[in-house]
Amino acid sequence: MIFLGKAIRRLLSILKSEIIRICVNLRFIGARDVGVTAYGNHLLQLNKDYALGRKGTVLELPKDDIIYKYVKFKGNWELSDCRFLARGLKKACLQLKLKTALIDIGANTGLVTLQTMNLSGTTNDLFLFEPIPKHALAIRNNLKGYSNYHLGEFALSDKNGLAVIYTQATNHGNSSLFDYVVPTSEMISTQIKLVSTEEYCRSFLNDYECYVIKCDTQGMDALILSKFPDRIWRHCESAVIEVWALPEVKRQDVDRLLSKFQRFNYISWYPDGDGVLKLEEVSQYWLSKLGSQKNLYLRKTL
Numbered sequence: 001m002i003f004l005g006k007a008i009r010r011l012l013s014i015l016k017s018e019i020i021r022i023c024v025n026l027r028f029i030g031a032r033d034v035g036v037t038a039y040g041n042h043l044l045q046l047n048k049d050y051a052l053g054r055k056g057t058v059l060e061l062p063k064d065d066i067i068y069k070y071v072k073f074k075g076n077w078e079l080s081d082c083r084f085l086a087r088g089l090k091k092a093c094l095q096l097k098l099k100t101a102l103i104d105i106g107a108n109t110g111l112v113t114l115q116t117m118n119l120s121g122t123t124n125d126l127f128l129f130e131p132i133p134k135h136a137l138a139i140r141n142n143l144k145g146y147s148n149y150h151l152g153e154f155a156l157s158d159k160n161g162l163a164v165i166y167t168q169a170t171n172h173g174n175s176s177l178f179d180y181v182v183p184t185s186e187m188i189s190t191q192i193k194l195v196s197t198e199e200y201c202r203s204f205l206n207d208y209e210c211y212v213i214k215c216d217t218q219g220m221d222a223l224i225l226s227k228f229p230d231r232i233w234r235h236c237e238s239a240v241i242e243v244w245a246l247p248e249v250k251r252q253d254v255d256r257l258l259s260k261f262q263r264f265n266y267i268s269w270y271p272d273g274d275g276v277l278k279l280e281e282v283s284q285y286w287l288s289k290l291g292s293q294k295n296l297y298l299r300k301t302l
Contacts, residue, residue, distance in 0.1 A: 218244060
């Protein structure tokens with residue numbers, strides 16, 4: 001009976017996948033592949049209206065087994081995170097009417113920024129940081145409808161310099177300065193530029209009244225965000241931070257960063273909930289060296 005149950009569930013999963021594939025091919029859902037750029041990115045055209053764009057919108061991204069396939073069959077990407085960020089933008093821009101910047105660190109192909117802006121309907125400035133050239137080219141295409149974006153084709157760090165970033169061939173969303181995060185058999189190495197976070201913030205991000213932040217850098221988040229000046233955190237409405245519990249994460253970076261989170265009323269591992277997570281719990285996980293990751297959600301208003 002146990003074997004029969006597993007077989008039935010497997011069959012139902014196969015049937016569901018086949019039905020979805022047929023619906024995509026018939027242009028009922030998802031997106032269809034309509035071409036390849038000269039530098040190897042693929043073009044997906046949405047089959048219906050989604051948060052990523054209206055029907056017919058063409059998105060550019062590398063073909064992989066994670067983001068590409070998800071967008072092709074679902075028509076969206078990290079929707080719950082984008083709704084959380086969009087809520088912060090609406091509060092800042094529409095209710096408080098503040099001059100606001102959306103900061104996307106580790107932007108990949110810009111899908112989170114694009115989807116967040118579509119959901120919020122706001123006109124704030126955009127700052128995206130993505131050091132991998134193919135991803136940066138995709139951002140320029142995906143955000144071509146916006147004139148208010150600034151793209152930094154480098155990685156924020158604690159200093160200026162050069163480094164090598166490692167990308168997983170079957171999951172272009174998995175890029176890290178730590179090589180062991182990426183399977184050796186699937187590793188793509190790219191030399192990139194590093195820019196001092198403190199210098200960049202001082203030169204380009206001081207002129208805003210409010211900030212909404214998304215950070216996803218596969219292990220560098222505590223170092224980068226701890227270098228943000230206190231003024232940015234004082235005026236930050238909401239943030240989504242990927243917390244990787246890697247051995248390289250330094251206690252002083254985590255402690256410095258978490259000291260700035262006292263101003264947030266909602267702190268949680270979930271985009272919607274009670275927001276009762278204590279900073280000590282965040283610190284304990286971040287410094288646990290477990291090698292796993294969670295998203296941390298912060299906002300000023302409950």
